[in-house]
Amino acid sequence: MILITGATGLVGFHLMQLLSKEATPIRALYRLEAKKDHIKNLFKAQNQLHIFKQIDWFQADLLDIPSLELAFQDITQVYHCAALVSFEPKDHIALYKNNIVGTANVVNLCLAFGVEKLCHVSSIAALGNGTEHQLCITEETERNNELHYSDYSISKYGAELEVWRGYQEGLPIVIVNPGVIFGSGFKNSGSSLFFTKIKKGLPFYTKGKIGIVAVEDVVQTMYLLMNSPISGERFILVAENPTYHQLFCILAKAFNVHPPKWHASKVLTAVIWRLDWIFSTLFFTRRKLTKAAAQSLHNEEFYSSQKIKSTIPFEFSPMESYLTKLAQDFK
């Protein structure tokens, strides 16, 4: 039986759709009934309610070891998709617990139950950094510990270290490092927020680059890697590296709205994140633009997916047509 953590999230949902075509039964981890109901509605909307009903839904938190232990009974493969995705500085302890401790618990139970293989969903946020002379990031690029990293980046890096520890202790593993993932079904979170902002008419753009990928490509590569003899490797999953301006123009065209007109310089975004910090400190609101997010808007680094392309027979979906279709569905 296959275990999927984070089954109520974007990646988990699309992975269930893919794996349901195979004969091996699926056990899906969830925490809240409301989130499970959302997934039920997504399956229902695609006339796939029978798939939802075939799945063995299991309520457990990654931090609750006794219930997680029960979820591991009879499991042969684990796809670990669960994580807290947040760039809010106030979430630093929650990020540490959910992403690092949660992953350590998954790895320990994989070892204890003799799981055949673990596929861990990491992120490009866990990778190293480019330099002025080397802007291309690969799986081998090292992290520069003198740079400022977001708490999310640190938590995803720490989670990967737990997976590498499991590998050292004898657990077969593969790690994927996707860029920003686009996909259907989750309108109010993650990359869908780009759609909401552009649809409303975003006036500003930056010239930084963003690594992007379609969720269907992420889950397809996870499946292919899991069912291959490959182990002890990580793979960047980035289909394309457009600038924010290029990405916003594609979305604006799809929504038939004006593309962003004004270039936001580094100085302007530095002023905005500081004002945002003052506002959120005074009024206890969630941050809209953190220091790390502001810096990433000007990032000139780009990600190479050469390793995955030369390892398995796979082509990424062209992103302009994918995003245009997604935006039409979003409308």
Ligand SMILES: NC(=O)c1ccc[n+]([C@@H]2O[C@H](COP(=O)([O-])OP(=O)(O)OC[C@H]3O[C@@H](n4cnc5c(N)ncnc54)[C@H](OP(=O)(O)O)[C@@H]3O)[C@@H](O)[C@H]2O)c1
């Ligand atoms: N989305 C992206 O653009 C992106 C890019 C690169 C990498 N990733 C990585 O891809 C993975 C999946 O991301 P996603 O986009 O699917 O995120 P998502 O939609 O926010 O889903 C996250 C999932 O993790 C679950 N979860 C979080 N903490 C948990 C805990 N302590 N115990 C049990 N379940 C827990 C959530 O459960 P609830 O529904 O109960 O909250 C949810 O099912 C993550 O590892 C993320 O870091 C995402």
